[in-house]
Amino acid sequence: MNRVVQEAFFVTGTDTDVGKTHVTCALLHATRLLGFSAIGMKPVAAGVEKDGRNSDVVKLLTASSIVPPLEWVNPFLYGLAVAPHIAAREEGRSIDIEVIRHAFEQLQRLADVLWVEGAGGLLVPFDDRHNAADLAQLLGLPIILVVGMRIGCLNHALLTAEAIRNRKLHLAGWIANQIDPDMNRFEANLESLQTRLGTPLIGVIPFGTSLALAAQALRLSVLPGFTDL
Numbered sequence: 001m002n003r004v005v006q007e008a009f010f011v012t013g014t015d016t017d018v019g020k021t022h023v024t025c026a027l028l029h030a031t032r033l034l035g036f037s038a039i040g041m042k043p044v045a046a047g048v049e050k051d052g053r054n055s056d057v058v059k060l061l062t063a064s065s066i067v068p069p070l071e072w073v074n075p076f077l078y079g080l081a082v083a084p085h086i087a088a089r090e091e092g093r094s095i096d097i098e099v100i101r102h103a104f105e106q107l108q109r110l111a112d113v114l115w116v117e118g119a120g121g122l123l124v125p126f127d128d129r130h131n132a133a134d135l136a137q138l139l140g141l142p143i144i145l146v147v148g149m150r151i152g153c154l155n156h157a158l159l160t161a162e163a164i165r166n167r168k169l170h171l172a173g174w175i176a177n178q179i180d181p182d183m184n185r186f187e188a189n190l191e192s193l194q195t196r197l198g199t200p201l202i203g204v205i206p207f208g209t210s211l212a213l214a215a216q217a218l219r220l221s222v223l224p225g226f227t228d229l
């Protein structure tokens with residue numbers, strides 16, 4: 001049994017739809033395989049299914065060690081699948097970062113490791129003053145960057161890494177998520193990012209694998225006391 005740790009990370013991506021939720025679920029699995037308890041948090045979600053639930057939140061809850069109160073896992077949910085600040089304005093409920101902080105602190109008491117999924121990419125606005133990066137900063141979280149491996153991802157990944165560092169945030173690692181099975185020169189792109197991102201590659205998640213296999217592709221050296229199994 002590993003010693004109890006208290007760690008939390010902010011999972012951002014090169015864009016919307018690049019696999020942040022898929023990868024966060026794999027991170028939850030991998031964390032639990034190491035013997036830690038883990039919870040996935042989605043502070044801000046936009047878009048609901050017919051049952052009124054958000055699919056990211058459902059997936060994160062399913063992959064977590066326990067089922068905490070929904071208002072802690074997902075304090076802000078909007079019906080409209082648009083940018084959060086637009087949904088917030090139209091639906092008349094603004095995103096309150098202090099409410100998110102409170103929810104985060106409650107979750108911290110419940111698990112060893114929290115994986116906090118952002119919304120869209122790093123600079124997605126929450127309101128006129130805040131964006132997703134501000135939330136990571138306020139919560140003091142190191143950042144994990146999910147790169148959706150497809151044409152154009154080099155620019156998106158390097159811009160995101162630069163924005164993280166310009167804000168004096170810590171880029172703790174990155175994950176290559178193979179969202180395009182037909183990407184030309186995948187290995188050369190991977191290598192280009194490895195030499196330029198300046199942070200450890202936590203893993204390469206192949207296209208179309210189960211969460212269990214995706215979890216096996218991750219090397220969670222960001223966790224304290226990590227040793228390879």
Ligand SMILES: Nc1ncnc2c1ncn2[C@@H]1O[C@H](COP(=O)(O)OP(=O)(O)OP(=O)(O)O)[C@@H](O)[C@H]1O
Binds near residue numbers: 017022177205208209
């Ligand atoms: N490695 C992969 N192989 C195959 N399909 C994948 C992979 N990663 C993600 N996908 C699929 O791509 C789609 C987008 O993934 P996901 O929902 O995880 O993205 P996201 O970045 O969390 O999006 P959002 O910005 O909406 O939160 C989903 O249908 C998911 O199943």
Ligand SMILES: [Mg+2]
Binds near residue numbers: 020021022056117
């Ligand atoms: Mg998602």
